[in-house]
């Protein structure tokens with residue numbers, strides 16, 4: 001699994017230089033790591049701790065608290081459909097059903113080819129455009145099923161060069177061992 | 183005008199200091215408010231909501247552990263609303279709790295059990311599958327984590343953040359999945375990790391070495407003192423019906439440990455339970471065989487009397503023996519056997535530096551005590567790495583640095599753990615101690631100068647209250663007089679009344695020095711004169727034995743043997759008539775001619791003197807193994823066999839004699855030593871005078 005590259009380290013050091021305390025740069029540093037590997041790896045956590053004079057446990061605490069850092073395998077494209085009230089009233093449920101059917105996965109899962117992950121998220125702050133979906137840093141407002149299909153078709157047939165190997169599965173040893181009954 | 187705040191809790195009026203937390207004010211009235219995350223030594227966070235109370239005029243219940251008192255507040259801690267909230271909180275906490283009390287080390291002393299009985303719901307209404315985690319997880323050498331039992335009070339994480347600053351455990355995930363954990367490859371190996379076992383209000387963190395030690399209600403407790411180093415941390419020995427020691431627990435004494443223990447001390451009790459000598463023994467036809475107490479004593483006495491008076495006997499007594507034992511050994515050696523070669527250590531110590539605490543006083547410092555660190559705004563450590571040399575005192579320094587923003591100047595050959603918190607790391611080549619201290623002193627006097635030394639000096643030339651800490655490693659310097667002189671210059675540069683604390687290596691090194699277990703010094707720090715003046719040091723004793731210049735060795739406790747080159751020890755012991763008195767033969771490489779079975783600290787009453795001269799009592803926790811006996815009784819028997827009667831029938835009587843012999847102890851009243859100890863006075867005569875080599 002991947003340690004931070006020299007380039008990522010440089011970027012993190014540059015960000016850290018803006019703060020009186022290095023560890024204040026932790027959130028942007030985690031984004032740098034996530035941009036590098038698609039997820040925040042344990043190795044990156046250890047590297048960031050070293051760069052920012054924090055401990056790995058502290059960095060992992062922050063990385064695992066915020067849901068926008070991925071610590072286990074996600075697809076290349078993450079489709080985030082807003083599931084809060086306004087979007088729900090305007091039909092986000094149908095978008096979710098459609099995605100489940102079209103991609104053959106349930107919410108929170110990743111397609112076997114590693115191309116798509118889809119999840120529902122809390123309010124994206126764009127209720128005026130409900131239903132809303134976030135893809136990368138782009139908002140799709142008043143989204144219809146037809147538009148959604150077009151987006152997926154577009155991404156599905158992006159050339160291979162733009163579609164590197166999916167990140168490997170990180171064994172996420174800290175997840176509860178599932179709901180066994182007592 | 184009063185600075186106090188008046189408020190009413192449960193109908194009772196109380197006046198208390200501003201900023202007192204409600205939970206503390208209630209405690210002052212004797213009202214128990216249940217808490218989990220609150221701990222008096224950690225910053226309040228209000229994580230568990232167990233301590234909710236009703237404040238009149240506030241719409242919602244309020245956590246009493248984060249709310250300070252206010253003038254005129256009217257607080258209710260026991261009405262129906264509060265009780266309902268408590269019941270609700272406990273029901274939440276128990277939703278995923280495994281309720282495996284029958285196999286949980288915490289069972290019986292667990293606030294989760296206790297409060298559930300007292301305030302909790304009788305039944306669960308939760309019908310869904312409980313969340314499960316793998317367990318137990320060994321997250322560090324000494325620590326096991328059971329996440330199912332964890333109630334996320336975060337005391338453990340806060341300790342590692344606020345007190346030890348070893349943030350090796352963290353809070354991971356959020357909501358329902360939130361848990362405590364470590365990062366793979368970075369385990370929880372802080373040397374203070376064991377404190378989290380005590381802090382954890384449930385059985386989520388338990389000790390790996392003490393796992394399944396027994397049921398808490400079958401355990402008895404005896405107050406004692408840790409023998410791991412010279413800090414003299416107060417401990418509670420937990421034992422099963424006086425049979426074996428099952429764990430050590432902290433026992434707060436603000437003069438020594440401040441409520442914490444290090445792992446070396448906490449888990450370092452195996453020597454009490456294992457490899458113990460149960461019988462006296464004698465060597466017959468090359469075999470050690472069990473003997474009666476009488477036989478062994480007579481044989482030992484005959485060896486001793488053969489070599490008494492002749493300068494052919496050497497005595498080594500361990501610095502983890504009690505004052506009473508050491509006093510007896512000194513009495514027999516000097517008064518009965520007329521022998522002056524007696525020492526408590528076999529490491530290289532410059533005779534001039536033996537009485538380090540007297541040396542620093544001579545240099546012009548005030549005799550410091552550990553609590554002086556709590557008053558200091560500037561702390562100078564010289565030749566000491568507290569992480570290793572006295573862990574608990576490192577926590578005290580960290581407290582000064584973190585809570586009071588004190589500043590540190592460290593003089594050491596490498597960067598020490600505490601060096602992380604200062605720019606003033608004066609790193610020097612070993613051997614350069616004197617010149618570094620002298621140049622710091624000169625720079626302080628001139629108010630600054632170049633480089634690190636100059637910066638440190640600028641800091642130290644302010645008026646702020648200071649404390650100096652010096653370590654025993656300086657005792658090994660061959661040119662100690664240069665350092666002594668430099669320390670004198672530093673003392674005068676820093677100004678009057680600066681306390682200097684000396685860090686000694688073993689739990690009773692200071693006692694051994696006070697009691698004359700060192701060549702050239704009699705009890706009370708009196709320089710020896712006449713025939714006893716020219717005793718050999720520990721290392722010289724071993725060399726002389728190897729070379730045939732000594733004919734007999736009496737070794738009490740194996741610690742000095744561990745400090746010298748093993749080859750030398752072997753050659754020395756094999757070449758003489760060898761009497762060994764101790765609790766285990768484990769560290770004795772050669773079969774002794776006579777073995778006298780001594781008890782450990784856990785089986786006897788007595789006193790230790792810690793690094794800053796605090797005399798503290800230990801109490802017998804477990805029964806002596808086999809026929810082993812307290813050292814002073816063995817020595818009294820030896821004396822009797824040699825025709826000298828020593829009048830003492832209890833540890834208290836021995837201590838009375840010590841008081842007569844050691845001026846620094848003369849003011850100590852036995853009844854006042856109690857469980858927290860008493861500071862001995864400063865009365866040793868000048869250190870440099872009359873020291874012999």
Ligand code: SF4
Pocket residue numbers: 331332333334335336337338339362381382383384386387
């Ligand atoms: S492990 Fe113990 S101390 Fe740490 S958060 Fe859980 S219950 Fe609290």
Ligand code: SF4
Pocket residue numbers: 408409410411412413414415439442443444445446447448572573574575
């Ligand atoms: S600091 Fe020393 S006395 Fe205190 S617990 Fe550790 S070893 Fe024992």
Ligand code: FES
Pocket residue numbers: 216217218219220227228229230231232233234245246247248
């Ligand atoms: S004790 Fe007050 S919230 Fe935990």
